[in-house]
Amino acid sequence: MGKDKKRRNRGAAPKHSVLDPESMALLRLVDAEKYDEVETAARRMLAKRPGHSLAMKALGFALIGTDRYEEALPVIEAAIARSPNDPELHNNRGIVLSMQMRWDESTASFQRSLALQPDDPETLKNLGVAYLRMHRWNDAVPPLLRAIECYDGDFVEAISMLADALFSANRVEEAWTCFNELHQGNPDDLGVLSQLLAVNLKRCEWSEFREHLSAMREKSAGFSVPSGNPFVPLAWPGLSSAELKSIAHHYLRSQIRPPYLEADDNDYGRLRVEQPKRLRIGYFSADLRNHPVGQVISELIERHDRQRVEVIGYSLGGDDGSEVRRRLQVAFDRFVDLSGVGVVETAKRIRQDDIHILIDLHGWTAEGRPEALALRCAPIQANWLGFAGTIGHEKLADYLIGDPVVTPVESAQFYSETLAHLPWSYMPVDTRTLPGPMSTRVQAGLPESAFVYCSFNNSYKYNPDVFDLWSRILRETPDSCLWLGAVGGDAKPRLTQEMVARGVAAERLIFAPRVADKVDHLARMQLADVALDPFPYNSHSTGGDALLAGVPMVALLGETFAGRVGASLLRAARLESLIAHTPDEYAGIAIALYRDREQLGRYRAHLADRPALPVFDMAAMAGALEDLYFRMWQDYTEGVRRPLVSGLSEC
Known part of the structure; x- marks a missing residue:
């Protein structure tokens, strides 16, 4: 999950026993967090008294406060050399190193500060935040809990970070306790309310969902103010594309400081006059690992025509040791690990490679570096695949790569980016990872003779409207069952209760255990008869998996991008007849497939003929993507930007 609101690392404010008027005036500026004035006053003092401890500490504090971490580090380290037992300085050094993503050094600094001042709540919180950003979520919990205990009053920021750590660690019931406490303490905090909605969807607790969603819309005046990470509302029923754009725009303004958004674009004049036969394309993501993005993109990167493009992978996340990671490291012409590099250095490093086009695979999903995009890493930047919506500001992305279904021409007003269409689906499918041998239904825990509907989506994609429709389908298909993917915490009994409340026996809802191997997962999916796509947040990579396993969906x-992906995949599979335009039509199609097994068999045979279907033709998709890149570059050299779109016959 992205964070709900900007949490600034301000650094520990200096304390000092010197009481001369100049020092007292400096401390007053520090207390008021007037960073520019603190810097001016501190530098003036240092010019007269080099090495003055209070002035050095105040200068480091001011540089942290203005996000100038590279400048702050030598100042703080010089101060530490003079005062090695000052816990505030070690804490501030840890903050700077964290912002530069030098994790091991930053945690060591926080631990040194805590050795000198064990129960300092700010330092405990900062250590927890560092662990959180390192994805050591369970390690983040103890220092954050201790920070809350040591704080005089309610340490709202630490509780919020604790909630994030617990949510990320999939400890959703504990996370709910934190988010609920924060919401009760401040029901007008829209970021907390957004996260409360998210955690309740994840845990499949819907009793207050509509009430909270109504409150969110009302308190945000129709999402006209910052109201939480834009990824979360993709799963909220009833939101329009216009509202999602507003959420992204206001969130971006609240998260990215003006110096990044207002920075001048870099001079790409040398690249601009170049007419290359081979474009340099960068793919920018923390998900170049065992993650849905890494999984679906692998074959496409392998398929790129090296006579036309050079492809460089910029990895923002650490090596998870997975086969997907190893495959991608080989697939790219170059693979650059930026996991330990700060925002400014990230932009500098990519610029050094003279990339023509940088493809951001994050948007507003976790671990992205939108500030680096705001600093402009390449002449052309495009938003693709990771986030089903607009990033909210054209400074970060010039183009949004979609297709005629997910981003039809008439929806252009809902995106800050210029639309660019792939001819079929924007969603790649890895056809080099195919299903293994099909197991038996008994082995999978399924009734031998039942008709099996399935959905292997994340639990946050389920909601009351989805279960209303799915229970209706089950009630009208007596010997059917619904096979869902594994869910965590108490979500399983809650979903069972929701289905029972809708008139469906509990034993007709079956949960599949997790399997580590994608081949095994695809193998068992073949046992299903029909996949049911959730809404408004459709199956994305999961939808591709179902089709690859030969299961009609x-x-x-x-209306929204996230709610049109299932239709996009079906169009690319040439299965437009399985796209419904109303809930009644959806139920009718699902029930008709139950009743007409011959037609269902024809659909399955159709999907088995993979070479004939655009959804599985990754060589063609790679070529179409390269064509888009060359069209983008041609427009750039001409000094124009126009939509690169195509029309669409009715789905």
């Missing part, structure tokens, strides 16, 4: 064509 029923999808409801929604």
Whole structure:
């Protein structure tokens, strides 16, 4: 999950026993957090008294406060050399190193500070935040809990970070306790309310969902103010594309400081006059690992025509040791690990490679570095694949790569980016990872003779409207069952209760255990008869998996990008007849497939003929993507930017 609001690392404010008027005036500026004035006053003092401890500490504090971490580090380290037992200086050094993503050094600094001042709540919180950003979520919990205990009053920021750590660690019931406490303490905090909605969807607790969603819309005046990470509302029923754009725009303004958004674009004049036969394309992501993005993109990177493009992977995340990671390291012409590099250095490093086009695979999903995009890493930047929506500001992305279904021409007003269309689906499918041998239904825990509907989506994509429709389908198909992917915490009994409340026996809802190997997962998916696409946040990579396993999918064509992905995949599979335009039509299609097994068999045979279907033709998709890149570059050299779109016959 992204964070709900900007949490600034301000650094520990200096304390000092010197009481001369100049020092007292400096401390007053520090207390008021007037960073520019603190810097001016501190430098003036240092010019007269080099090495003055209070002035050095105040200068480091001011540089942290203005996000100038590279400048702050030598100042703080010089101060530490003079005062090695000052815990505030070690804490501030840890903050700077954290912002530069030098994790091991930053945690060591926080631990040194805590050795000198064990129960300092700010330093404990900072250590927890560092662990959180390192994805050591369970390690983040103890220092954050201790920070809350040591704080005089309610340490709201630490509680919020604790909630994030617990949520990320999939300890959703504990996370709910924190988010609920924060919401009760301040029901007008929209970021907390957004996260409360998110955690309740994850835990499949819907009793207050509509009430909270109504409150969110009302308190945000129709999402006209910052109201939480834009990824979360993709799963909220009833939101329009216009509202999602507003959420992204206001969130971006609240998260990215003006110096990044207002920085002048870099001079790419040398590249601009170049007419290359081979474009340099960078792919920018922390998900170049065992993650849905890494999984679906692997074959496409392998398929790129090296006579046309050079492809460089910029990895923002650490090596998870997975086969997907190893495969991607080989697939790219160059693979650059930026996991330990700060925002400014990230932009500098990519610029050094003279990239023509940088493809951001994050948007507003976790671990992105939107500030680096705001600093402009390449002449052309495009938003693709990781986030089903607009990033909210054209400074970060010039283009949004979609297709005629997910981003039709008439929806252009809902995106800050210029639309660019792939001819079929924007979603790649890795056809080099195919299903293994099919197991038996008994081995999978399924009834031998039942008709099996399935959905292997994340639990946050389920909601009351989805279960209303799915229970209706089950009630009208007596010997059917619904096979869902594994869910955590108490979500399983809650979903069972929701289905029972809708008139469906509990034993007809079956949960599959987790399997580590994608081949095994695809193998068992073949046992299903029909996949049911959730809404408004459709199956994305999961939808591609179902089709690859030969399972026809029923999808409801929604309004938003995230709600049109199922239809996009079905169009690319040439299965437009499985796209519904209303809930009634959706139910009708799903029930008709139950009743007409011959037609269902024809659909399955159709999907088995993979070479004939655009959804599985990754060589063609790679070529179409390269064509888009060359069209983008041609427009750039001409000094124009126009939509690169195509029309669409009715789905």
